[in-house]
Amino acid sequence: MGSDGTGASFDLLVVGGGINGAGIARDAAGRGLSVLLVEQDDLAGHTSSASTKLIHGGLRYLEYGEFRLVREALIERERLWGMAPHIIWPLRFVLPQTQSPRPAWMVRLGLFLYDHLGGRKALPGTETIRLDRSAYGAGLSDRRGKGFVYSDCWVEDSRLVVLNARDAADRGATIATRTRLLDARRESPGWIATIADAEGSRSVKARALVNAAGPWVEEVIARVTGANATRGVRLVKGSHIVLPRLYEGDHCFMLQNPDRRIVFAIPYEGHFTLVGTTDEPWQGAPAKAEISAGETRYLLDTVNRYFTRQSDAADVAWSYAGIRPLYDDKAGSASAVTRDYVLDLESGEDGGAPLLNIFGGKITTYRKLAEHALEHLAPFFPEASGAWTAGAVLPGGDMADFEDFLAGLIAERPGFDPALLRRLARAYGTRVSDILGDAQTIAAVGEDLGGGLTTAEVAYLRDREWARTAEDILFRRSKLGLHVPPGTAERLAEYLAAG
Template sequence: MDETSGHYECDVLIVGGGINGAAIARDAAGRGLRVVLCEKDDLAQHTSSASSKLIHGGLRYLEQRQFGLVRKALAERETLLSSAPHIMRPLRFVMPHDAGARPAWMIRAGLFLYDRLARREFLPGSQGVDLRTHPAGASLQPQYTRGFMYSDGWVDDARLVVLNALDARERGAVILTHARCNPPQRHPDGWNATLEGEGRHVHVTARCLVNAAGPWAARFLHGATNAAGGQALRLIKGSHIVVPRLFEHAHAYIFQHPDGRIVFALPYEGAFTLVGTTDVDFRGELDKVAISAEEKVYLCQLVNRYFTRQVTPADVLWSYAGVRPLVEDAAASAAAATRDFRLEPDLAGAPLLSVFGGKITTSRKLAEQAVDWIGQALGRAGHSHCAGWTEHACLPGGDLYGPRPDKRGVLEFGAWSARQAGRYAWLPAPLLERYARAYGTRIHLLLARRESLADMGPEVLPGLYAAEIDYLMQHEWARSSADILWRRSKLGLHIAPGSAVRLDEWIAAREEALVV
């Protein structure tokens, strides 16, 4: 592949830079396939940065009898946590028992099953809790006196996508952001595609095409094959709000709302609480997804039902919404629609694989199965180097205690972070902690040849130095203030209004200086 000619020849062209596309690119590149991934916007700009930020089996899916999905997700939970302990961590959930919702015996039975559907090496099991004495009860309405606790995990979803793409590139893949794929041309032995964006015209010849376009997958499939996909999608909008911190401890909450919804309240960025999600069937423009006034009111009412601190829509500091492309099934409600994935192969000409549905927790497994199929379709299945490998490899920055996933990274992250504080004693403690969590062992690349804050360049915004901006632009495809403040980090929550404009101006001046 010639990165200067505007033409690429590859084995696999992947359309879509969300979690599924990035994970497939990583797995395929690691098996020796020549990979090009294109994304019409920024990595994780849409659905994959609009999740509830959880690595979880999906406790509520047990009630819907989706045992296979829950088992698959639970089996992945500790694998993922160990592979990137800097951007993921265990999280203990508190479920207050609401006498008007599910009976206690049903919850106990569900948690018993949840604990045992997959092996746990380091996550503690479930237990009952007396909310009259436990710290998690202090912030709740007084009628909630008993509850349950169980374990799952938290993830920085947008950074997970970026790390998958980064690993893919370091294994030989070409990652092209802001490059829209026009309807490709199919031939018996390959695909021809043109990628456009920001004045670029890139031509790609690929032996196999992967449609990982998320909410756009059915539309893209129609353009690629001139026929509707065999698998219908149900587009579900999920919205979240961020409000000032509602509780002081590190646990999260899961609430059984009387309308049947399960909603989470999560500690977020130190000073905030993240609340969500809604589930609403979506029909509209996919590039303009936003929370509705009704959804804000709904989530605020839910907060007020459970917490002593009351909120109104005026207290919402930030909100986000994303559309999840779920596999169409017979579920009457959006909340009950399956979150499992479906891989739809098409061999009526050059190989085509469409990815439908899925969730962040099962993205690695989805990618492994996808690349297994790609290898067979391209006649490489019998090669020894084409076996799955990602289960036993850390994501970039996650190799705190070696290249293979290790529970020490999860259980001893604090000790590792403390050692970095000693090594970079000149960094303010909050900044060191953020760098350790965002970059893991890549902190050494970010801080290479720097021995003081003066070496970091100007502080463009509070806590954001030129050195980090340069790193994100050079290594992580950041192009704008939104990329940096809301996807590569959540610094947007911590800065004054109008700061994004200053950052965009600084980036533009930096790029102009580099061109000159």
């Protein structure tokens, strides 16, 4: 067969290259199954690169009684940190009570549960502070009264997807980006599927089909002959803005609004503050989402209500939006819709050719979702090995401590700018040597296309991480698009086009 899966038979065909699809492909490949993953655009091209970029239990979900989801997410939080310490790290979150619609006792009770539901070990617990006496209150326009400080983790979300896909490929999976599922039909003992990319369409066979298409999950169901899913998704748009830094310090803020919704303010890329998210119902078919003027105003009003530094639309350095495919639990408002996931399994009349549809989910629980997906499919693959991903490090994550690793890297390569080495170490972890080789200066790593982005790094992203466009590299594999000089995107596009 060709490297694109031409004329091939697989155990598993996974549709969707977001976090759930990539996680399922990785888990299945590690159990010894042959896997083809198809993604119509880039890996993490939609929802999975448009998150608030937190590995968290979801403190506000406690308000809706989502105790099982919160507990599972809290357990996964420290587990994922240990698996990928280069792209995941802890943060402290400040929750001011100055404008809270919730009484302090209710917030403190929620934080007590948050500290204890998930078996927290390494992350520090909650503390109560006086905002006017703590550095955590810096930047707030009203520092009267108290606040609470708790822990969660940050994740480079699109890199988490790519690293799962990379690990899946390292274990034998075929990853086909810019490839669509056109149709699929049961043909005993499995599936015949038609897939298409820029070179045309072709048929592949698979024993099982996994629909992890996110916002497109119902569209994929419609392309599968005889599919009879009884579940559905509710599409909700979440948008974020990036502003010049609003306050000093490495901590984040959870800001409570009068409508009881919350907005995060998070230090971002050194010079900025990330603000989000919104919750707006999305009507119609899934598509590339953009922030609306109303959402921008809502987020600006929130930060202006809390911070001394005032911002307006002209200050927005970047914005992004994604459509979250939440499981439709018939909740009254978009904010109240469950973030839990539901797995819907159906098989053919002869009991074979399973179709597993994935509804909902959140980035923090992707690994557990994948594990549950393989449990559902286990009866169809008795030859597969058992669960294995808990604690299995992701590519580049095999280090005891990130700062120790970085210190060693800087000591080994004194001819490099330490800031550049930090960026590379954060992105690639121990695999940074695959890019740098034996080089001792940046000049030895190829042409600098702008802002320290070298041709060697671009070649790695193209050859090992499926990057095909300047946007893939500047805004998903990295956030260099916020930093590089004018003309970098054009030079990068020319380099990629030259092959």
